[in-house]
Amino acid sequence: MxxxxxxxxxxxxxxxxxxxxxxxxxxxxxxxxxxxxxxxxxxxxxxxxxxxxxxxxxxxxxxxxxxxxxxxxxxxxxxxxxxxxRDRADILRALCREGFGELREAMATAAAAIPAPGPDRLAALGKAYLAYAEANPGLFGVMFGMKRELHDPEDTRTHEIAHANMLIVIAEVGAALGEDPPGEEAHRLACVLWTFVHGAATLTLDGDYEAAGVEVDTHAMIDLAAHRLVPAR
Amino acid sequence: MxxxxxxxxxxxxxxxxxxxxxxxxxxxxxxxxxxxxxxxxxxxxxxxxxxxxxxxxxxxxxxxxxxxxxxxxxxxxxxxxxxxxRDRADILRALCREGFGELREAMATAAAAIPAPGPDRLAALGKAYLAYAEANPGLFGVMFGMKRELHDPEDTRTHEIAHANMLIVIAEVGAALGEDPPGEEAHRLACVLWTFVHGAATLTLDGDYEAAGVEVDTHAMIDLAAHRLVPAR
DNA sequence: GTGGCGAAGTTAGCGTTGCTCACATAAGTT
DNA sequence: AACTTATGTGAGCAACGCTAACTTCGCCAC
Structure with a gap:
């Protein structure tokens, strides 16, 4: 031919x-x-x-x-x-890894900019998370919104990176609480904070705040959450 | 033929x-x-x-x-x-409307089961939201995860339903705070609570808690958030 | 009843997608 | 220079969303 x-x-x-x-x-x-x-x-x-x-x-x-x-x-x-x-999902998984790495860097950088551990540093962490989501809306959607279709039990790398991100938050909450090493309370509060910030990111990106007809100041919300959820020492 | x-x-x-x-x-x-x-x-x-x-x-x-x-x-x-x-998206929009209606009913029912306004009723509201998401994971994903592709500026019905859901939460927070009619504080806190509960729902459904290697008790988290975020009267 | 009309089905077919095949090419090793 | 192997190509498959032209049937006037 x-x-x-x-x-x-x-x-x-x-x-x-x-x-x-x-x-x-x-x-x-x-x-x-x-x-x-x-x-x-x-x-x-x-x-x-x-x-x-x-x-x-x-x-x-x-x-x-x-x-x-x-x-x-x-x-x-x-x-x-x-x-x-291997297939389409495999490409997206590679993209996810790229994204998780960047997200982690962004959070680490943001945390380092606040001198002392505490609610303010946690808020900065959350704002960095949100900022990354807003700067990379499509990628963020792939990273967190396609777990089911992208899930591959053999792919441990992606999990490790995601877990590493979580560890940063837990460590910071532990430091804010004065727990060293971070204990159960730090663990629970870290989850609550991540959950909240992640909710803010997804609702923002998906346009759900608009759809529901509410106006929000996400940074103020993060500050409020960080200060009310993490008890003062 | x-x-x-x-x-x-x-x-x-x-x-x-x-x-x-x-x-x-x-x-x-x-x-x-x-x-x-x-x-x-x-x-x-x-x-x-x-x-x-x-x-x-x-x-x-x-x-x-x-x-x-x-x-x-x-x-x-x-x-x-x-x-x-009209097209595929139009079908999914119809499905969304069905879902938002059901979600609203579920929340209203849950709120009615708690006698007095306050953090407990707000927690019940959040748990109903989460329960609906867990009972209808696919539908929930369509409802909240496809805003961009399903968005139709002419479709006001869906927005109205979503807004109605939000109003329930604002009213309940207002009642918990003793604000009648609900004011700015109620509005802000309602957004914070919705954000948190929504984050819990999406992270659960997408399997992100697992992926990050953390174990969570979402109900306990909701209780904690409701009680810490809504100041006692 | 009969006849016509419009809503709601049908088949056929277009262009695009994800993916597989057999083959072509280039880079590197010996 | 010859061989091997990684990495590209084109052709082609089944499935998808959607359109066009045709058929069927429920309904309403008479």
């Missing part, structure tokens, strides 16, 4: 199905997605796909995400991903 | 793509989905489709939901829904 189009779509690779007005100002080469020059092999297709999926998820929402679209953006055929990932 | 199969798949309509082990014990006729007898017209296809979608969502999760599957379950062709609904 020979070869109809030997080195495929030449160079311009950023054509994610619809025009995407002006979207990324990537040049002809060197953009994060496209293959290097006109090479047959991509270089790092796995990461390029994850990045493409991420930008598509942020641009159009999870529900409109298609792997085909990401392939178009990366400038490869729609069969290429399966050399690197 | 004549008629190949005049009254289509005779009677047995419960064949939603895969066997569905034992699933619904519906008889040959009279099940909630299938058309009445072998009639060409269904009777109430709109409701039957919503019901079918609901059971599929609960059985397989939102991500695996297909309208075709619901059609198979209702015993109609895959083009039939579009006589009643």
């Amino acid at each position: 020979a070869k109809k189009i030997p080195p495929p779509p030449s160079g311009a690779a950023a054509d994610p199905s619809d025009p995407a007005p002006g979207a990324g100002g990537e040049g002809r080469f060197g953009c994060a997605f496209s293959r290097r020059r006109n090479r047959y092999h991509h270089g790092d297709l796995a990461q390029a796909l994850v990045t493409a999926v991420r930008t598509l998820v942020e641009r159009d929402g999870v529900e409109k995400l298609s792997i085909s679209g990401a392939c178009r953006m990366a400038g490869v055929s729609s069969a290429a991903p399966y050399k690197h990932f | 004549a008629k190949k199969i005049p009254p289509p798949p005779s009677g047995a309509a419960a064949d939603p793509s895969d066997p569905a082990p034992g699933a619904g014990g519906e008889g040959r006729f009279g099940c909630a989905f299938s058309r009445r007898r072998n009639r060409y017209h269904h009777g109430d296809l709109a409701q039957a489709l919503v019901t079918a979608v609901r059971t599929l969502v609960e059985r397989d999760g939102v991500e695996k939901l297909s309208i075709s599957g619901a059609c198979r379950m209702a015993g109609v062709s895959s083009a039939a829904p579009y006589k009643h609904f």
